[in-house]
Amino acid sequence: MGCAAEKESGTQDRKIEENLKADKQKSGNVVKTLILGTGESGKSTFVKQLRIILDPAYEKGKSGGYSSEERSRYAPVIVQNVYQALANLQDAMDALRIKYERTENSKNIQDYAHQVSSDNLRMSPEDATKIKKIWNDKGIQNAYNKRSEFQLADCCKYFMESLDRIGSHGYTPNNDDIVHCRMKTTGILEYRYNVKGTEFMFIDVGGQRAERRKWIHSFEIVTSVIFLASLSDYDLKLAESKTDENRMRESLKLFEYIANHNAFQSTLIIVFLNKRDLFEEKFSASDFDKHFPEFKEWRKEEGQSKSMESCLQFIEKLYTKKLKNKDNPDQKVIFHKTVATNTSAICDVFNNIKQELIASSLRKAGLL
Ligand SMILES: Nc1nc2c(ncn2[C@@H]2O[C@H](COP(=O)(O)OP(=O)(O)OP(=O)(O)O)[C@@H](O)[C@H]2O)c(=O)[nH]1
Numbered sequence: 001m002g003c004a005a006e007k008e009s010g011t012q013d014r015k016i017e018e019n020l021k022a023d024k025q026k027s028g029n030v031v032k033t034l035i036l037g038t039g040e041s042g043k044s045t046f047v048k049q050l051r052i053i054l055d056p057a058y059e060k061g062k063s064g065g066y067s068s069e070e071r072s073r074y075a076p077v078i079v080q081n082v083y084q085a086l087a088n089l090q091d092a093m094d095a096l097r098i099k100y101e102r103t104e105n106s107k108n109i110q111d112y113a114h115q116v117s118s119d120n121l122r123m124s125p126e127d128a129t130k131i132k133k134i135w136n137d138k139g140i141q142n143a144y145n146k147r148s149e150f151q152l153a154d155c156c157k158y159f160m161e162s163l164d165r166i167g168s169h170g171y172t173p174n175n176d177d178i179v180h181c182r183m184k185t186t187g188i189l190e191y192r193y194n195v196k197g198t199e200f201m202f203i204d205v206g207g208q209r210a211e212r213r214k215w216i217h218s219f220e221i222v223t224s225v226i227f228l229a230s231l232s233d234y235d236l237k238l239a240e241s242k243t244d245e246n247r248m249r250e251s252l253k254l255f256e257y258i259a260n261h262n263a264f265q266s267t268l269i270i271v272f273l274n275k276r277d278l279f280e281e282k283f284s285a286s287d288f289d290k291h292f293p294e295f296k297e298w299r300k301e302e303g304q305s306k307s308m309e310s311c312l313q314f315i316e317k318l319y320t321k322k323l324k325n326k327d328n329p330d331q332k333v334i335f336h337k338t339v340a341t342n343t344s345a346i347c348d349v350f351n352n353i354k355q356e357l358i359a360s361s362l363r364k365a366g367l368l
């Protein structure tokens with residue numbers, strides 16, 4: 001009897017072990033990645049790109065990703081992005097005491113700025129013509145060049161240069177329009193993709209301060225983190241703060257908290273130093289030393305001259321310096337410089353990190 005009971009329990013133990021292994025394998029198969037970063041760093045843009053590049057149509061050279069109904073739903077949001085930009089530019093013209101080149105533009109901008117919170121916005125060809133005139137007003141361009149002094153979404157220029165399309169009858173946004181469209185994330189959103197038999201789950205969160213307290217619930221379940229840090233943040237002020245705090249310093253503080261958090265000590269962390277295009281665009285016009293005087297000291301110590309490349313190296317250093325336990329063999333931190341709005345470049349980056357994400361998931365499940 002005793003023997004039989006022992007046998008029975010042995011079989012049960014083996015069964016439990018096998019079940020546990022199967023469970024682990026199952027959850028090991030789901031590659032769970034949490035996408036973190038401050039507000040407007042590009043988290044949702046990256047998620048939108050995944051939707052496009054992981055659609056089998058993309059591999060076949062077709063645009064794919066979004067259905068025509070979904071594309072149409074982006075149209076009023078894009079028009080709202082344009083009107084919001086006009087409202088911000090109008091406020092900046094007042095605050096910075098800049099005069100309009102043409103008085104009719106000063107009157108027209110008011111009409112559009114007022115409509116910003118209307119529902120289901122559409123733009124007519126006549127609106128597009130008027131807005132183009134506003135955008136080309138020398139006063140508005142003058143304010144736009146001072147955009148680091150006020151809040152203005154990064155998509156402003158892209159959409160102002162696409163007004164002919166946006167204002168055309170039956171306008172349907174294309175993939176580039178969708179990835180440029182700005183919509184603040186609130187809450188926690190999960191996206192699942194099956195990539196050649198591997199299940200991927202990406203969790204997108206809101207990055208502004210008020211959103212961050214919701215993040216903690218996702219910390220324990222993920223096997224990797226993608227941290228978005230905007231390179232063009234160095235001369236910008238935090239949108240949600242009244243005390244003009246620097247956006248890049250906020251991102252560095254947030255990275256310090258995340259990378260040193262207990263939950264992530266054996267987690268793969270991939271840092272996307274994002275918005276490289278905007279960084280390159282502003283580098284010669286906006287002095288990095290003014291916002292980060294420590295760059296000067298660093299150049300002296302390293303014998304480096306002031307250039308875009310040396311500045312990118314310095315920014316990466318600022319992030320790595322935040323890691324308190326650099327010798328931790330279980331935590332891998334990788335950097336990529338990205339342009340989240342560039343679909344083919346993001347496709348390359350994703351192909352590059354895919355295996356790392358899978359390996360990290362298997363490691364966490366004890367299968368590697
Ligand atoms: N030019 C350019 N624009 C970018 C890049 N990455 C993101 N953007 C734009 O920046 C804006 C903000 O991007 P989001 O993806 O909404 O930022 P987020 O991190 O999700 O922001 P929250 O949801 O508020 O946390 C959007 O208009 C994007 O199109 C980039 O690399 N280059």
Ligand SMILES: [Mg+2]
Nearest residue numbers: 043044184185
């Ligand atoms: Mg978002």
